[in-house]
Amino acid sequence: MRIGFFDGVREIGGNKILIEENGEGFILDFGKRFSVNNTYFNDYLGEREWKSPNDYIKTSILPPIKGLYKREIPVENEIDVNIRGVFFSHAHLDHIGLIDYINDSIPKYMSSYTKAVLDHFIDRGLIKEVKNVQIFEEPVKIGSFTVKPIPTDHDIPGSFATEVDTPKGKIFYTGDIYFHGRYPEKSLNFVKYAHDSKPYILITEGTRFGWGFIASPTEDELKKEIVSVLNQTQGLLIGNPYEPHISRILTFYEIAKEKGRKFVMTLPYAKILKRYKLIGDENAEKILSDPDTFIYKPDNPNLNFEDFEEKTIDANSISTDQNKFVLILDFLNTPELLDIKPQKNAIYVHSGGEPLASLDAENTKILSNWLNMFSVPYFRIHSPGHAPQQELLWMAKEINPQILLPIHTQIPERFEIVSNNVKILERGILYDF
Ligand SMILES: [Zn+2]
Ligand SMILES: [Zn+2]
Secondary structure, eight states: EEEOOSSSSSSOOOOOOEETTTTEEEOOOOOOGGGGGGTTOOSOOOOGGGGGHHHHHHTSSSSSBBTSSSSSSOTTTTTEEEEEEEESSSSOHHTTTTGGOOOOOOOOOOOOOHHHHHHHHHHSSSSSSOOEEOOOOOOOEETTEEEEEEEEOOTTTTTTEEEEETTTTEEOOOOSSOOOSHHHHHHHHHHHHHHHHHOOOEEEOOTTTTOSOOOOOHHHHHHHHHHHHHHHHHHOOEEEETTOOOHHHEEEHHHHHHOEEEEEHHHHHHHHHHHHHTTOOOOHHHHHHHEEEEEEEOOOOOOGGGGGGGGGOOOOHHHHHGGGEEEEEOOGGGGGGGHHOOOOOOOEEBOOOOTTTOHHHHHHHHHHHHHHHTOOEEOOOOOOOOOOHHHHHHOOOOOOOOOOOOEEOOOOOGGTTTOOOOOOOOOOEEEEE
């Protein structure tokens, strides 16, 4: 069998892993590379539509795989493998962001949560229309391989590690993973199961190697920290969690409950919680059905609130009673501050939502300008969605594969501390295993 790594090699994100035997194969994840954002293209300068997808293939944004794309224009050195499916470990854009380039005839396997987030991103115009999505719960057979999902915990719901049965033994791919979220048992069960399977290959993330000391608070610890700030100020709490990260939204909701405040969210949060509720998520149901939960309604006659209409609240109601609310406000609704008029005891807690400071300096500056306009202090109270270095090493040692393949890290060599079987990968090469 051959395995090729297109992106995610000595970089964080962009994972695209091709596994094939005798010309039949599949791909694990198909994400956007943060590292080439704003290199050749950006929000203003895009590919030439009539050449799509070749401009992106030639600039290493997409891999040169024959038959993979919606449109086919031959390129040099194409890889000729019949791709029978693409499996998406979770819905972060560095794993799913280029899904809309994949040919409609190729099945796209993902969890029902990942599909919910994908639909949310399509709604927001971040991803174009996608066809042939299959909910991935049962094993899928592709040639001599069987592919299975193993649920894990990450800072977005519905993530899984992937198990691949091959004639030479099992391959496990961790996807992105952490052990300090609300469901550590999922990630721990995965490690135990992989260990017991005596795997041939482990493809593991190594995101936090080289990050130095960054704490990994649990949701409960984050809650305590936010509350401790709030206890000093007693004014309006404005939170900014990442829209699909329901565990963090729940943290802000719990703060509202604890402090006897009303919980208000802008429409994007309400929409994604509704999608989660429709696939049976009990926390989404709890938040949405609470009589003290409200949806923020901007003074915009064109906004359609559909079934949220009865639960809406306007800026004026919040503005006149600021210490009675916890408001989660997505970045694109930041100008609503002009109507909310936060008072000087208000606080802004940036907790994983856009803009991502390390990747988006321009919008981070804009956010800071808005907060300065109202003299609202900015607090970054957040916890990474990835295991810290010592836990990455523990996981690799515990699973103890015959071959260890690090990806989604800038320092793959770091795994050599705990394993003599690390193979350092190069981008775009098909290796024989
Ligand atoms: Zn990632
Ligand atoms: Zn992720």
